[in-house]
Amino acid sequence: MNWAKVLPLVGLGLLAAVSYLTPDAEPMLKGLSEDDHLAISSPFDPLYSNNEEPRRTAEVLSEIIHLDEFMQDSATDGSGQRIAVIDSGIDVGHPDFVGQDKIACYRDLTREGVIQTSPASHHQEQVYLSGTIYHIGQINNNQAQYRLGTLALRDILLGGEGQFGLLVTAEGETYDTVYVDTNQNNDFTDEQPLKLYQENGGYLALSTARGTVNLLLSDLSVDGVSVQFSGDFLGHGTFIAGLIGANGDYYQGLAPQAQLLVYKIFDRRGTSSQLILARAIEQALADGADVINLSLSLPADETVEPLLLVALEAAQTAQVPIIAAAGNYGSALDSLAFPANQPSVLSAGCYIAPSLQQLELGVYLEKGYIPSYSARGGSQGSLTVVAPGGVSAPVPMWFGERYMYDEGTSAAAAVTAASVSHILEYAKKNEITLDLNAIKNILALSAQDLQMPAADQGYGLLNMGKMVSLIDYQPQQKATVSLVLSECSDLFQKTVTLKSPVVALQNHDSRPHTVRLQSANGDIQSESLLIAPYDTRKVTLKLQNSVSGVHCSTILTATIDEAKQPEILLPVEVIQPYAATKFTGQPLRLITAIPQGQSRYFYFDVASHTDLLQFDLALETIEPQNDYEHQIVMGRCRMRLYDPQGHLAQETPYFGASYGDLQKNEQQLTVNKPAAGVWQLTITSSGQLSVYNHFVSRVVLHVLAQPS
Numbered sequence: 001m002n003w004a005k006v007l008p009l010v011g012l013g014l015l016a017a018v019s020y021l022t023p024d025a026e027p028m029l030k031g032l033s034e035d036d037h038l039a040i041s042s043p044f045d046p047l048y049s050n051n052e053e054p055r056r057t058a059e060v061l062s063e064i065i066h067l068d069e070f071m072q073d074s075a076t077d078g079s080g081q082r083i084a085v086i087d088s089g090i091d092v093g094h095p096d097f098v099g100q101d102k103i104a105c106y107r108d109l110t111r112e113g114v115i116q117t118s119p120a121s122h123h124q125e126q127v128y129l130s131g132t133i134y135h136i137g138q139i140n141n142n143q144a145q146y147r148l149g150t151l152a153l154r155d156i157l158l159g160g161e162g163q164f165g166l167l168v169t170a171e172g173e174t175y176d177t178v179y180v181d182t183n184q185n186n187d188f189t190d191e192q193p194l195k196l197y198q199e200n201g202g203y204l205a206l207s208t209a210r211g212t213v214n215l216l217l218s219d220l221s222v223d224g225v226s227v228q229f230s231g232d233f234l235g236h237g238t239f240i241a242g243l244i245g246a247n248g249d250y251y252q253g254l255a256p257q258a259q260l261l262v263y264k265i266f267d268r269r270g271t272s273s274q275l276i277l278a279r280a281i282e283q284a285l286a287d288g289a290d291v292i293n294l295s296l297s298l299p300a301d302e303t304v305e306p307l308l309l310v311a312l313e314a315a316q317t318a319q320v321p322i323i324a325a326a327g328n329y330g331s332a333l334d335s336l337a338f339p340a341n342q343p344s345v346l347s348a349g350c351y352i353a354p355s356l357q358q359l360e361l362g363v364y365l366e367k368g369y370i371p372s373y374s375a376r377g378g379s380q381g382s383l384t385v386v387a388p389g390g391v392s393a394p395v396p397m398w399f400g401e402r403y404m405y406d407e408g409t410s411a412a413a414a415v416t417a418a419s420v421s422h423i424l425e426y427a428k429k430n431e432i433t434l435d436l437n438a439i440k441n442i443l444a445l446s447a448q449d450l451q452m453p454a455a456d457q458g459y460g461l462l463n464m465g466k467m468v469s470l471i472d473y474q475p476q477q478k479a480t481v482s483l484v485l486s487e488c489s490d491l492f493q494k495t496v497t498l499k500s501p502v503v504a505l506q507n508h509d510s511r512p513h514t515v516r517l518q519s520a521n522g523d524i525q526s527e528s529l530l531i532a533p534y535d536t537r538k539v540t541l542k543l544q545n546s547v548s549g550v551h552c553s554t555i556l557t558a559t560i561d562e563a564k565q566p567e568i569l570l571p572v573e574v575i576q577p578y579a580a581t582k583f584t585g586q587p588l589r590l591i592t593a594i595p596q597g598q599s600r601y602f603y604f605d606v607a608s609h610t611d612l613l614q615f616d617l618a619l620e621t622i623e624p625q626n627d628y629e630h631q632i633v634m635g636r637c638r639m640r641l642y643d644p645q646g647h648l649a650q651e652t653p654y655f656g657a658s659y660g661d662l663q664k665n666e667q668q669l670t671v672n673k674p675a676a677g678v679w680q681l682t683i684t685s686s687g688q689l690s691v692y693n694h695f696v697s698r699v700v701l702h703v704l705a706q707p708s
Helices: 055-065 067-074 236-245 274-286 306-317 354-361 409-429 436-446 467-472
Strands: 082-087 103-108 114-116 118-123 126-129 132-135 146-152 163-169 177-180 204-208 211-220 226-230 259-264 291-294 322-325 346-351 385-388 390-394 403-407 481-487 502-507 513-519 527-531 536-540 550-560 568-576 588-595 599-606 610-619 636-642 648-651 666-672 677-685 696-707
Touching: 055 067, 055 354, 055 385, 055 390, 055 409, 067 409, 067 467, 082 236, 082 274, 082 409, 103 211, 103 226, 114 146, 126 146, 132 163, 236 259, 236 390, 236 409, 259 274, 274 291, 274 306, 291 409, 322 409, 346 409, 346 436, 354 390, 385 409, 390 409, 409 436, 409 467, 436 467, 436 550, 502 513, 502 527, 527 536, 588 599, 588 677, 599 610, 599 696, 610 636, 610 677, 636 666, 636 696, 648 666, 677 696
Parallel strands: 082 259, 082 291, 103 259, 291 322, 322 346, 346 385
Antiparallel strands: 114 226, 118 126, 118 146, 126 132, 146 163, 163 177, 204 211, 211 226, 390 403, 481 502, 502 536, 513 527, 513 550, 550 568, 588 696, 599 677, 610 666, 610 696, 636 648, 636 677
16 A cells, blocks of 8 residues: 555544434444545434534533633633644535634645636637537636536535536636536526635535535636635534634634634545645644644554654644544554554543533433543553543534534544643733643643543543643753653553553752652652752652552652642653453353443453354343333443454444344354454443433353363
8 A cells, every 4th residue: 555545534423314313323433445545434424413502512511621610710712723623624604614714724635626627619708618508798808718617516525416517717817717607507697706715715605405515716727727616525524623613603612713724635435645634734834723633543553654754743843732533443452543642642532421412412321431432542652631522513504404413532632622722822821831741731630530541531531620720830840850751661461460660860960859759640659759969760650559450641740859839740651451361261250230331341361272252241131020011121232342453353233222123132242263362342331321211231241262
């Protein structure tokens, strides 16, 4: 495969577009296929929302992440911030993006919407081409020939119908104006001239059976031979841009006064390449982006092209934060996608919040959860935070709706990007300089611990509530003492061996200093050290508890001598690995209860020469007591099985409590000749469990490893 590595959209939720809640709807875990060096991702298919007041979305979101408190304390609204949205474009005719210079820049880096024109014969206020005659009246043209072409909606919009003639003329010295026969009456004199969008912000609205399709003129060659019409023909870009910075009468994004820099890299099928993404990042930097949002991903094990790595390095050098979606690749350890797994990138996983589920879908949740599709960290990279990822936001007008619901790590990244823009706006107003490390430290120190492993939640749930004080106080690395990671575990082992990082404290002064080490969340044992002049002390960090399965991400603080505030901050990870169950020749029986939406992870160490690996999962039932009752299945679940390389090997559909289907309370997964190593089984309790009047799935798991 050459440089044209494909880049699938993370997708929010890859859900059916229906007017009712689809039970158990969640982003699908699909592998990539190849077709002329392109991988086709699943379409963007949002749901209709129960939310009749779209403005409530941002209000509830702000309450969950305490952005409302931050905005009150800091008086920020996104003003002065330029946020780059690298996605599938944007519907420039949507009322939430019109006016106020909302879209500061729009660049289409795809070849979608490119139309070739031909010279047309001109006679008595008419032009002729291929047997078709168009009336042009007194439309001026400073070139020798008029040029004609055809805009076919099927070439830019899946399922689009209709063909429209277009006329290219030159009002200046080169071809610079386009007319489109929108009413298909073969007359251009009743049409408005269209210029490049970057010149005057004009766009074209085509009325179709599907709804209004808003098009802008993104490119026009000086010789008039090539014309490019652009817009959001997928929907994902409009959704993400709206969540970040929409500013309309009925909907506002989280940073409503921010300007949007729009870079279209995805076509109507949701495909792109790494090279195009690299170009978009570099262009965003050149255009002065303050924040770059990437609601997209590559699988963690995909080969990354050098040019894309160069673009990420350029952003790091410029100290422009990139926020990337964790990816919807499932719950295997080290499934965190690229570029979210890069140290210079701030990554966001998905959190499903009860108040948003109630608002948007009318689904009751007792407790929020991280969905099983939200990718997890490990030795190859760690999440920064999780953020709410189930929301309503604007969609292109051709959907026939203005706002719809979807969920996934794409939305979580957008929420985080908007929040970072508030941080930067406040810092700029108060002349505080923040580099990428400082921004990450601020997010980490303020995150709300969800009491989940850091592989799942990173530092925790995005929390803007106490950030103002953190921004105001920025500790500096003192010349007298420095703190660095000296040795660190390089493997996220699924064994019982403790792996802990080692930090080195170096005294660069001629006198001794006392340094007190402690972690922001208290997970790491505190320690005080006296460091002799010009000496170095190494400390192995230890967790406060000894429970296996802990992956602690925290900020290590160092207070020097009698200082009242820490003078050094250092992000660290301490890993006490997951214990993998070894088989003794006897079947295993495990019983557990899994709350709505949550998952349980099980690790099994499979020996070589194993002939069969089998998992039987049964939901508890209540048998009928008389002829008028029916069997009650206690929950609704699915299984996903990952091989030792972290790839999805097998999965079941959801089964259990149901109103429409025959209730099934058992499922089985079987692997013949399984590879030796640690296999991971994830059991997920349906996020829609309350629809069936349950809140916990009660399961019994039988596991068999049969030797050859």
